[in-house]
Amino acid sequence: MLQNKAYAAYANNKIMTASPAELTLMLYDGAIKFCNIAIMAVEKEDIQQAHTNIRKVERIIEEFQSTLDDKYPVSKDFNNVYTYLHRRLVEANIKKDKEILEEVTRGKRLCRLHATETSCMCHR
Secondary structure, three states: OHHHHHHHHHHHHHOOOOOOOHHHHHHHHHOOOOHHHHHHHHOOOOHHHHHHHHHHHHHHHHHHOOOEEEOOOOHHHHHHHHHHHOOOOHHHHHHHOOHHHHHHHHHHHHHHHHHOOOOOOOOO
């Protein structure tokens, strides 16, 4: 129990002291993690867990879209990708489709890579 509290304090401190770029990368990592959990849930036919984790990814993508900074031309490209990924997530959630979730996971990995290269400048 004490170990859990220590980890929670560490995780909270990590978030509170992170730069905007680091927070963006943490959100990408979270989206990838929740997509992977949803994939495993679909494989186990755990509909509720799949739904819950797909919704978590959708909310992260919505947050990304709401924080795009329009003064950077690449923001429009990111918005188009996020819109596409969000649509695919909705479809994956309706169909509980593992292949679509794998596609979204690949897309999030590519976005994360690009965000790392551009220092996450297009997000406020």
